[in-house]
Structure formats: C-alpha cells, structure tokens
Amino acid sequence: MEKSQELINYERIASAITFVQQNFKSQPSLSQIAEHVHLSPEHFQRLFQEWAGTSPKKFLQYTSIQYAKSLLSKTEQTLFQATFQTGLSSTSRLHDLFVKIEGMSPAEYKNGGRNLKICYAHYSTFLGQIVIASTEKGICYVAFDNEEQGSLQELIKKFPNALFSEEERQEHRSVLSFFEKNWSNIQEVKLHLRGTDFQLKVWEALLKIPTGQLNSYQQIATQIGQEKASRAVGTAIGSNPIAFLIPCHRVIQTSGLLGGYRWGMIRKSVLIALESAQLNKAADEII
Incomplete structure (x- = not known):
C-alpha cells in the first residue's frame, strides 16, 4: 500500500x-x-x-517533561477555554464532547460477543495505519497498527465468538474525521464497549480531559472516587480499546514523565505536542 x-x-x-x-x-x-x-x-x-x-x-x-509538568499542574482557566465556554470559538472544538459510551450488556460481555456482527476495515491516517471496527450499536475498536494482521488478531481475541466481516461502514468515516486535525465539523460517535464497570468509569473520565491538557493517573483515580487505585487506573487505561478518541495519551505520571502508551511513546509525544500546539495556536488567534 x-x-x-x-x-x-x-x-x-x-x-x-x-x-x-x-x-x-x-x-x-x-x-x-x-x-x-x-x-x-x-x-x-x-x-x-x-x-x-x-x-x-x-x-x-x-514534548518536554517541563511542559508536561506545567500542563499537569495547570488549574486556572485559559483565555481560549473561557472563549470556548462562552460559545465564541468555532475552530477547535473539544472533540471529546462528541463521543458517547454504551457498555455492553452483561450477557454480551460474558459470551465474548456471541450474536454480534463486527464490521472492520483498515485505513491510512497521518499517524499511521489504523483498524476501525463497529457493531450495530457503535464503534467497538480503534487501534494503531502497521501490521494489519496483528490488529485483527487482537480484535478477535476480544470478541472470540463474534461474526467478523471486513467492510467499510459510515460510522467508520465519522471516526476518521477525528484524524483530520480539524475538529470544527466532526460528528457524534457512539461507542459500544466491552469492559468492567471500573474500566468504563476510567474511560469516561479520560473523555473529560480537555484537548491540550494532561492529567495524572492519581488525578483520574480521584475523579472516579478511587483515590488509592491509581495503579488499577493505569491498567484500565492500558486496556483502552479506542485509540485517540478515548484520549489515554493525555495521562502521564505525577512526576511529569510521559509513562506508557500501548501504541508507542513517539506517537504519544506527537499527540500531546500536536494538541498543545493547536490549542496555543487557537489562543493566539483569539488574542
């Protein structure tokens, strides 16, 4: 290709x-x-x-630790955020707000996706090859991978009893709009996820981190009312099945170190840098 x-x-x-x-x-x-x-x-x-x-x-x-630390400790509202919240900005929406999560039913979770039809396809983006998969209820998987077979095998492992069909779907196109670096005209994306109650809470907390900002694992644990569960939070973040849309790249260590990222540390650095640069560019334009 x-x-x-x-x-x-x-x-x-x-x-x-x-x-x-x-x-x-x-x-x-x-x-x-x-x-x-x-x-x-x-x-x-x-x-x-x-x-x-x-x-x-x-x-x-x-991409430096110093800048990561400044983002991590930032609590005051920026000019751009204030402008956005008053409805004056139309060029850099916080795209997280357009994603909704629906957890799979206990039966769907237990039987490994039996009776589910999962449509998947591979796409090229500026961040590399991705695979996008969906059920009739929403997107269930987005992963970066240059090895198409590797992505597919991980997906099959998550849903061993599902019926898989390689075909492009309209909802896949909505996901691709998130990878265009222009979030002013994106569509709502509904997610249909397999996860425990704890994992779903963590993933929902990730969606509340504004574009261009960072949280620590400890901050996420506190937000979901599990202050002593930062290690478990890290595990849940590491199992996030929706790359980029559920922004696990915005979580770093309290020390300011970037921590891990299942899709590669360079890609995490690029995502943090890109979002921060876009946010600062928008703020400069407002000024």
Whole structure:
C-alpha cells in the first residue's frame, strides 16, 4: 500500500522527535534535526509549521517533561477555554464532547460477543495505519497498527465468538474525521464497549480531559472516587480499546514523565505536542 504524504510527514516528525529525545542534552540545532530527517532546514521548518501550526522549537518544547509538568499542574482557566465556554470559538472544538459510551450488556460481555456482527476495515491516517471496527450499536475498536494482521488478531481475541466481516461502514468515516486535525465539523460517535464497570468509569473520565491538557493517573483515580487505585487506573487505561478518541495519551505520571502508551511513546509525544500546539495556536488567534 502506497503511503500518503501525511503519513510520510508524520514519520519524519516522529523521527525528528526521537532524535531530539535521544540528544536533548546537546540541544541540537534546527539544521542538525533537519539533517537527521534528510530535509533542508527551510523545508523542515515549513513542514513543522504546516503540520502542527507552530514552529519546530515550540513544538519540541511541548514534548518536554517541563511542559508536561506545567500542563499537569495547570488549574486556572485559559483565555481560549473561557472563549470556548462562552460559545465564541468555532475552530477547535473539544472533540471529546462528541463521543458517547454504551457498555455492553452483561450477557454480551460474558459470551465474548456471541450474536454480534463486527464490521472492520483498515485505513491510512497521518499517524499511521489504523483498524476501525463497529457493531450495530457503535464503534467497538480503534487501534494503531502497521501490521494489519496483528490488529485483527487482537480484535478477535476480544470478541472470540463474534461474526467478523471486513467492510467499510459510515460510522467508520465519522471516526476518521477525528484524524483530520480539524475538529470544527466532526460528528457524534457512539461507542459500544466491552469492559468492567471500573474500566468504563476510567474511560469516561479520560473523555473529560480537555484537548491540550494532561492529567495524572492519581488525578483520574480521584475523579472516579478511587483515590488509592491509581495503579488499577493505569491498567484500565492500558486496556483502552479506542485509540485517540478515548484520549489515554493525555495521562502521564505525577512526576511529569510521559509513562506508557500501548501504541508507542513517539506517537504519544506527537499527540500531546500536536494538541498543545493547536490549542496555543487557537489562543493566539483569539488574542
């Protein structure tokens, strides 16, 4: 399958971020980073600006521990958030608000999806290949994976008794709109999830983290009334079956370290940086 230009650009940015994370002590220059991804400094600068809406320098700052800590401790309301809440913004909606969760019934959960028809298909996005699957009640699975068979096997393991059909569905297109980096005109997506009551509570808490902000595992535990269950919260987050839409990438350690991410730490860094850059860009435009 031929790679899209957006996917090629994502891979270049991911490679650049990896390079910076491995060499941050030497503070690599724009020219050094550009050379690593085999681009001229001018081209590299333009690519970052077009992709993230901000400069490479600021973008890379957004992936640092220092910036993560500032987001984690931020409690005051930003100008952009205030503007959004008064209905004045129409360009960067908090897309989490457009997702609803419906847990599977106890019978559906127990029998491993018997009598469920699951339609799935693979798609190319700027963050890599994804597989999207749905039942008649909603989206049940979204996962990043460059190995299509690996994604499918994980899905089958979750629903061993379901009937699988490889076919594209309209609800899949709604999910894809979330990957277009423009959340001003997205549609509501309903999720049909298999999980325990505790997992569903954790996943719902993730949906309440605003775009461009971060929470710690401890903060999530407190929000669901389980202050001493931060480790269990981490396990529930690690089993999140809906990549990006349920934003587990917005949860980091209290220390400011990014912690784990089932779809790769570079992808988590890119997502945090992209959302932070987009939020700050929108705030600058309002000012």
